[in-house]
Amino acid sequence: MKYDVRQLPLLSNEEIAQGIFDMRLRYEQDDLPVSCGQFAHVYVPGKTLRRPISVCDASDGVLRLVYQVKGEGTRLMSQMKGGSVDVLVPLGNGFDIQKGRRYCLIGGGIGVPPMLYTAKQCDDPLIITGFRNKSLVILQDDLRSQGETLLCTDDGTAGRQGFVTDLLRERINEVDEVCACGPTPMLKAVAAVCKESGKPCRVSLEERMGCGVGACLVCAVKVRKNGEEIMQHVCKDGPVFNAEEVVF
Amino acid sequence: MADLSVSVAGVRFENPLIAASGTFGFGREYGEFYPLGTLGGISCKGITLHRRDGNPPPRIAETPSGILNAVGLQNPGVDVFIREDLPWLKQQNTVVIANIAGNTVEEYCQMAEKLSDTDVDMIELNISCPNVKSGGVQFGTSCESVGNITSQVRAHCKKPLIVKLSPNVTDIASIAQAAEASGADAVSMINTLTGMRIDIRTRRPIIRNNTGGLSGAAVFPVAVRMVWQVANAVKIPIIGMGGITTWEDAVEMLMAGATALQIGTVLFSDPYAPVKINEGLNRFLDENGIKSVTELTGTVKPW
Incomplete structure (x- = not known):
């Protein structure tokens, strides 16, 4: 059987930026290996639908899901404390990271979290992150430990003012391939820059x-x-x- | 161990739980959770004469105790189903029901004819899909049109024929009677109730199709009521569905008059729901000294 529902012990579930939470669950990677870019489907008691959350990290026996409170389901999720969480994981097809290639990993807003576990699979990745403003900036220290990490915000309150595509244009010649996750307009713009430069691009x-x-x-x-x-x-x-x- | 097997239109099901059309694809995905023989049957994703890409997304929205969906019958077409999915499905030790939908009566008849020459066990006539522009529910909302399409398809169909009823009608019992009088071997009910949600920030309906079909626990009492009304109006068996979530719901639906059950939306929160519902049913029967699940059908004692 390929799929199974797991009851994963909840280790912590803390707000790390305005409306953005970091849920950590005990998880044995050897048991069920997760690839970067895959997601977890989280059961929220009382809701009919599970919430699909990309895997932020799966290392050292901890599955990390960083998510934004968008509606009632994620609000209830942010209130979970202790016990265990019913999770269907791992699901989907992630990023195919190959040795000997240099990747540029781009995350926009709540699309940044999957780039952490992806960065861990890459040799010397170039990481570009973008947010609307300073209050939404997340995971900078985690990402910096994996490679050069650039930061921009729409309003310039943190890092450079501008879009991830501005930074990508300046640095795209240094990389072989681009992986991106974020809002659709951003992904569309990233894909266009990659096409101009003839670089392969994968989008989540x-x-x-x-x-x-x-x-x-x-x-x-x-x-x-x-x-x-x-x-x-x-x-x-x-x-x-x-x-x-x-x-x- | 009580006997969970049931028979609908001469077809034997190991247990009364059938995966509801549209929630289960052609079975392959849930077959990665448990053997599909866990289910009494599978009603396959609605198929059409030709491939359909379905509606643009978003196709789903959560609602209190339920969901709205408007997939719009995305499917590869009847020929691909027969060639690529049916042979595999027939190896899964479960009853295979083909759910068919068309733009015209002729299309339904053509599909029924094609499927009659296959190993499919039963055909479910989908005249209740609320999410397509032509066909679908337009055939299912008056006694005349239900009678007409049922008798025409009947003439082309060598398999047991189930007519799936829409709840979006004024008198579902008379619609069921029309299906029965025109040759239906069973009715399945209820399809989804048409609903709508609006994002108050964008003033846009959440579902791109504007409206969608409501399913899940929210519709369960409506389904129970309608199954009860139809059970009092027809002699053919009823496959009851609409928001069944727990084994208690299953018992309730059987008592209302259903012979077999379909479950769908609950799978999205708990893929193992069929296993749990069967276990609960079995326990309930044993505890009450009931030897066969068939003894529950229609045993409600109305005031």
Whole structure:
């Protein structure tokens, strides 16, 4: 059996920036290895749907999920204390990181967390992070321990003022491939910069999700394969897609 | 160990739980959680004559104790289903029900004909999908149209025929009677109730299709009421569904008049729900000295 629901002991669940929480669960990697860019489908008692959260880190027996409170489900999730959490993990296809290539990892806002575990798989990655403003900046120390980390904000209250694509344009010649996660307009802009420079680009997408395993077909994304537009699904075919194939 | 097996239109199910169409794909994904023989049957994702890409996303929104969805019948088409999915499904030791939807009566008939020559166990006529522009529920909301499509498909269908009813009607009992009189072997009910949610910040409906079908625990009492009303109006068996979440719900639905059950939305919170519901059902039967689950059907004692 490929899938299983796990009851993972909740170690901590703390607010690390405005409305952004860091949930840590006890998790044995050897038991069920997680690849970077995969996600966990978290059961929230009282809710009909699980919440899909990208894996921020899975090291030293701890599964780390960094998430933003967006609605009632994530609000309830942020109030979880002690006990265990019912999690369906690992799900989806993550980033394919290969030795001997230099990667630029780009995270925008709540798209930054999966880049930490991804950075851990890379040799000397260049990491670019962007946020709306200072109050939303997260994970800078964690990321800096994995490679050169650049920071920008829309309003200039932390790091450089501007967008991740401004920084990417300046440094894209130093890398072989780009991996990105963040809001769709950002991903679209990153994909365009990569295309101009002829660099491969992988993007991690988000869509309102149901089952999490590819059965209910709600988290649809339009992709172009062999010249034909088809619907694929974030949970099973993604969340990571080849940017060139995504019909943004 | 009580006997959980049931029979609908001459087809034997090992237990009364059937995966509801649209929540279970063609079974492959949930087959990665447990053997599909755990379920009495699988009602496959609704199929159409030709491939459909479905509606643009978002296709789902959570609601109090439920969800709205508007997938719009995304599927690879009946021929691909027959060629690539059915042979695999038939090896899973569970009853395979093909759920079919069309834009025209002719399309339904064509599909019924194609499927009649396969190993599919039963055909479920989907005339209650609220999320497609043409076809779907338009066939399921009047006695005349239900009678017409049922008798026409019946003439082309060699398999036991289930008609899946929409709750978005004024009198579901008369619709069920029309299906029965036109040759349906069973009815399954209820499909989703049409609903809508709006994001108050953007003033946009959350679902791109604007409206969607409501399912989950929220609709359960409506489903129980409708199953009870239809059980009092027809002689053919009823496959009851709509928000079944626990084994107690399953017992309740059977008591209302269902012979078998479909479960769907609960799978999204708990993929193992069918296993738990069967265990609970079995325990309830044993504790009450009931030898067969069939003894529960229609045993509600109305005031």
